[in-house]
Amino acid sequence: MSQRDDGNEWSADDYDGGHAFVFEYGEGVVDLLDPEPGERVLDLGCGTGHLTASIAESGAAVVGLDADRAMVGEAARSYPDLRFVQGDARQFAFREPFDAVFSNAALHWIHEQDAVLDSVADALRPGGRFVAELGGAGNVASIVGAVEDVAAERSYEVENPWYFPSVGEYASLLETHGFEVRYATLFDRPTELDDGEAGLAGWLGMFGDGLLGPVPEDEREALVSTVEDRLRDELFSDGTWTADYRRLRVVARCVAD
Numbered sequence: 001m002s003q004r005d006d007g008n009e010w011s012a013d014d015y016d017g018g019h020a021f022v023f024e025y026g027e028g029v030v031d032l033l034d035p036e037p038g039e040r041v042l043d044l045g046c047g048t049g050h051l052t053a054s055i056a057e058s059g060a061a062v063v064g065l066d067a068d069r070a071m072v073g074e075a076a077r078s079y080p081d082l083r084f085v086q087g088d089a090r091q092f093a094f095r096e097p098f099d100a101v102f103s104n105a106a107l108h109w110i111h112e113q114d115a116v117l118d119s120v121a122d123a124l125r126p127g128g129r130f131v132a133e134l135g136g137a138g139n140v141a142s143i144v145g146a147v148e149d150v151a152a153e154r155s156y157e158v159e160n161p162w163y164f165p166s167v168g169e170y171a172s173l174l175e176t177h178g179f180e181v182r183y184a185t186l187f188d189r190p191t192e193l194d195d196g197e198a199g200l201a202g203w204l205g206m207f208g209d210g211l212l213g214p215v216p217e218d219e220r221e222a223l224v225s226t227v228e229d230r231l232r233d234e235l236f237s238d239g240t241w242t243a244d245y246r247r248l249r250v251v252a253r254c255v256a257d
């Protein structure tokens with residue numbers, strides 16, 4: 001278990017075991033990247049490296065970067081032929097420019113997107129592409145809303161710790177940082193959680209440290225149980241919880257020198 005400065009405690013084993021949908025859905029983003037043999041690609045926020053490996057299958061020379069030491073260690077153990085480095089998406093630099101920077105389900109953990117996009121633009125060759133998916137505006141709004149309501153009833157003020165931009169907001173930001181936006185879309189992607197009845201509690205346990213931050217540890221189980229009661233009609237059916245994910249996908253070219 002480790003903690004990086006996004007406020008969440010990360011477990012590489014839990015991530016791979018109970019939340020494999022994160023990288024399984026990410027295969028669609030690899031398709032959007034469409035990596036070519038010989039291209040240099042950076043996988044930003046690579047987690048346990050499964051998508052890094054998938055990109056490498058195309059013959060691209062890929063490097064995975066993640067802020068979490070345990071994730072990077074797990075990735076390096078699983079894929080010893082690939083290069084993984086620990087680093088901060090807000091300030092990284094490589095000697096050789098990349099043809100593409102790829103990112104799946106990582107950037108919504110970082111509010112300092114100006115710093116991220118500066119680093120991405122610096123890392124790309126002129127004309128290089130940035131292909132990313134992150135939670136978009138309205139992502140997990142039902143879950144966040146229910147946690148906010150139940151926490152407020154217990155006199156705790158919690159707030160959405162994530163960065164879920166709209167198409168307009170993120171496209172403008174990309175332009176400000178020297179990118180030309182070729183594709184941007186926001187879409188609903190209801191996402192079935194693993195573990196049946198325990199799925200929502202498991203999701204909050206894995207990802208919800210920032211959201212539940214103001215709630216004392218010994219009250220969290222009861223709070224989550226009330227959240228489950230509130231959301232059951234909307235998000236639970238046939239023994240499975242479905243999170244109300246909304247994804248923002250972008251493809252942008254670096255046009256700055």
Ligand code: BEZ
Nearest residue numbers: 105134135139162207245
């Ligand atoms: C997401 O992939 O949209 C997400 C994952 C964990 C927490 C919040 C959002």
